[in-house]
Amino acid sequence: MSLSCEETCVVERTLRAKKDPALLDDPRVLRNLLELEDRYLVSTSYFECVQKDVQPYMRKVVATWMMQVCEEQKCEDDVFPLSMNYLDRFLSVHPIHRTQLQSLGSACMLIASKVKETLPLTTEKLVVYTDHSVGQDELLKFELLLLMRLKWDVLSITPIDFVDQILHRLHMDESTVAVAKKHAHTFIHLCCTDHTFSVYTPSMVAAGSVGAAVVGLQSASRIWTSRQLLLEKLHEITGVDLDILRECLAQVETTLRANLLHISNHPNKSAEHPGDATAHLAAGCRQVDNTPTDVDMVF
Numbered sequence: 001m002s003l004s005c006e007e008t009c010v011v012e013r014t015l016r017a018k019k020d021p022a023l024l025d026d027p028r029v030l031r032n033l034l035e036l037e038d039r040y041l042v043s044t045s046y047f048e049c050v051q052k053d054v055q056p057y058m059r060k061v062v063a064t065w066m067m068q069v070c071e072e073q074k075c076e077d078d079v080f081p082l083s084m085n086y087l088d089r090f091l092s093v094h095p096i097h098r099t100q101l102q103s104l105g106s107a108c109m110l111i112a113s114k115v116k117e118t119l120p121l122t123t124e125k126l127v128v129y130t131d132h133s134v135g136q137d138e139l140l141k142f143e144l145l146l147l148m149r150l151k152w153d154v155l156s157i158t159p160i161d162f163v164d165q166i167l168h169r170l171h172m173d174e175s176t177v178a179v180a181k182k183h184a185h186t187f188i189h190l191c192c193t194d195h196t197f198s199v200y201t202p203s204m205v206a207a208g209s210v211g212a213a214v215v216g217l218q219s220a221s222r223i224w225t226s227r228q229l230l231l232e233k234l235h236e237i238t239g240v241d242l243d244i245l246r247e248c249l250a251q252v253e254t255t256l257r258a259n260l261l262h263i264s265n266h267p268n269k270s271a272e273h274p275g276d277a278t279a280h281l282a283a284g285c286r287q288v289d290n291t292p293t294d295v296d297m298v299f
Contacts (some may be wrong), residue, residue, distance in 0.1 A: 024168040033161055034239065037202045040085055040156040046092040047195075053098050054091065056195050062105045063087075063193040069109060069121075069129050076116045077185045078160040083112035084192040085156040086146060094149050100142075103134045107142040115154055159188045162206035162238070169237050170210075176219045183213035190255050197255075200248055207234045208248035212256065215249075 023029050047056055063084060070080040086108040096104060106126045113120035123136045147154070163184050167177050187209035191197040197205055211234055214220045215227060224230040231249070235242045 019164065024164060030162075030165045030237075033157055033165065034203055037157040040089065040153075041201060042088045042092045042198050045199075046088075050093065050095055051091055052095060054096065054101065055098075058098055058101060059087075059091075059195050060193055062101045065102070066105045066109055067189055067193060069126075073121060073125070075109075075113060075121070077189075078158055079109065079112045079116050080189055081158040081160055081192050082116060082156055083108035085158055086111060086150060086154070088195075088198050089156075090146055090149050094145075102130055103138055103142045104146070106130060106134055106139050107146045110139065110143055111146065111154055157202050159191070159202040159206035159209065160185065162203050163188075163210060166206060166210045166234065166237055170214065170220075170224070170233065172214075172220055172223055176217060180210065180213040180217055180220065183216065184209040187212055187252055187256060190259055191252060194255055196251070201240075203238045204240050204244060204248050205252075207238050207240055207245055208252040210234070211245070211249045212252045215253075 047054065066083060066087075067080050070083075083105070087104060090104060090108075106129075110121055110123065110126060123139050126139060127134060127136055163181055167181055167184075170177075172180065184206070188205060191205050191209065200208075211227075211230055214224055214230060224233070227249075231242060231245050234240070234245055238245075240248075
C-alpha cells in the first residue's frame with residue numbers, strides 16, 4: 001500500500017485586494033513618494049565611472065532575461081522594476097566582471113521577490129533559469145554581497161508605485177483605468193531594460209508611461225482631448241517639469257516602437273523560453289543583429 005500524497009497544490013497569484021481610497025485620496029501618500037524617490041536614484045553613469053568590464057548592451061541582455069523570468073513565473077508587476085533598481089544601485093558602487101552579471105541579476109530577483117511576493121522565487125528555480133551556470137552557493141553569496149552594498153535598504157521606490165496615484169487623479173472611468181494601468185506597467189518594464197531611463201526619477205518614468213498609455217487609448221481621448229492637456233495634468237500631479245515630461249513621454253514611445261519593430265523582425269524571439277536566453281549568456285548564440293542583444297556578445 002502506498003501512503004504517498006500525490007496531490008498537487010495550485011497557487012493562484014492573481015488575487016488582489018481592492019483599491020484603498022484612504023491611500024489614493026490622501027495627498028500625503030503621493031507627497032511622501034515624491035520626497036523619497038531621489039534616495040534610490042543612480043547618481044552617476046556607472047559605465048564610465050565604476051564599471052570597467054560591463055557595457056550598456058550587456059545590461060540590456062541581462063535585463064531582458066530577468067524580465068522574461070519574472071513574466072514566466074507570474075511575479076507581481078513591481079518585482080522586475082525593483083530588481084532592476086537593485087542592479088543599477090549595485091553597479092553604481094561595486095565593479096564586477098561581465099561573467100558575474102547573471103549572478104547579480106538572479107540575486108536581485110531573489111531579493112525583490114522576497115520583498116514583494118507572498119511566495120518568492122526560490123534559489124532552485126533561479127539556478128534552473130541560469131541553466132545551472134550559477135550555483136546555489138554562488139547565488140546566496142551574491143545575495144549577501146548585494147544586501148551589504150545596498151546597506152540593506154531594499155524598499156526602493158519604483159515607477160510602479162506611482163501608477164495608481166497618477167491614474168486616480170486623471171478621473172477616467174474604471175474600465176479605461178484598468179487598461180491604462182496594464183499598458184503603463186508594460187511600458188515601465190520596457191523602460192527598465194533601457195539604461196537611459198535610469199537617470200529619470202520613478203515619478204518621471206511613471207508619468208511618461210501613463211501618458212503613453214492614455215494617449216494610445218481611444219476611450220481616454222474623450223477626457224484628454226490633447227497631448228498638451230494631458231502633459232499639463234501630469235505636471236500638476238507629479239511636479240515634474242513640463243519639458244522633461246514631454247521628453248520622457250517621447251522616449252517611452254520610441255522605446256515601444258523599437259521593441260515592436262524588433263519583435264516583428266524576430267517573431268520567434270517572442271516565444272523564447274528564459275532558459276534559452278540563459279543558454280546564450282553562458283554558451284553564446286550566433287545571431288545576425290546590428291545591436292548586440294544576443295548574450296554571446298556579452299560573454
